[in-house]
Amino acid sequence: xxxxxxxxxxxxxxATGGAAVLxxxxxxxxxxxxxxTPDKTAANSYALLTFGIPHGCEESxxxxxxxxxxxxLNDAQPTVNPxxxxxxxxxxxxxxxxxxxxxxxxxxxxxxxxxxKTPLDHELRDALxxxxxxxxxxxxxxxxxxxxxxETGQTDWSEIAKDGQDPHSLKAPAPSISVTxxxxxxxxxxxxxxxxxxxxxxAAVTDSGADARSWAGxxxxxxxxxxxxxxxxxxxxxxxxxxxx
Numbered sequence: 489x490x491x492x493x494x495x496x497x498x499x500x501x502x503a504t505g506g507a508a509v510l511x512x513x514x515x516x517x518x519x520x521x522x523x524x525t526p527d528k529t530a531a532n533s534y535a536l537l538t539f540g541i542p543h544g545c546e547e548s549x550x551x552x553x554x555x556x557x558x559x560x561l562n563d564a565q566p567t568v569n570p571x572x573x574x575x576x577x578x579x580x581x582x583x584x585x586x587x588x589x590x591x592x593x594x595x596x597x598x599x600x601x602x603x604x605k606t607p608l609d610h611e612l613r614d615a616l617x618x619x620x621x622x623x624x625x626x627x628x629x630x631x632x633x634x635x636x637x638x639e640t641g642q643t644d645w646s647e648i649a650k651d652g653q654d655p656h657s658l659k660a661p662a663p664s665i666s667v668t669x670x671x672x673x674x675x676x677x678x679x680x681x682x683x684x685x686x687x688x689x690x691a692a693v694t695d696s697g698a699d700a701r702s703w704a705g706x707x708x709x710x711x712x713x714x715x716x717x718x719x720x721x722x723x724x725x726x727x728x729x730x731x732x733x
Contacts, residue, residue: 522553522634522645524663531670532624536567537632539616539663541608544645545638549607552637553616555600555663556646558630560623562587563597567617572602607639626669631662
């Protein structure tokens, strides 16, 4: 076989393999901690927040996940997950809080607690979905400290990066989202995000499968890389000087 062609084939194979390793490493790193993925981030809108629950205590199964709501939120509506029971924890406010409609509240939901009916195996992931109304403070970051309790041990995902600190350096970062500028309104002055609230809640179960779709896309991408490398090798073998002697 032509030496130049062999060298090119090996180089392409190494590059393809290296890319695959980088993609898998990035995916594994992203799934190593409790994270939150919002379907919307616009200020004053209703959003579905999907919390990805991976292993958090080495090889011990997860038994409970307690998600603390930031002070900016008054409530959260949990989406039913057949693998867990769920309850709201409320707290008394130091003083009444006035709402946009002119009414006031004296209590707020401070925490959502999911308890596994059967411990979540450390080799499996699950998704817990909350529906919330985001505050009207665009540019703010909302943190959701999450305590993951396992059959043996627990992990407190509550670290928040200090000014100038790299968030990626944290061992147990708190899940967070950033609130963006408010969505535009329709001709009646009502937010299009608010009008679609009921439809978003109905889609919660579908949205909770985002992790599965991401891994499926990753597998398809790696398959494409492998097929592309093979096709390149075959085309090279038909070039002058690329045939075996």
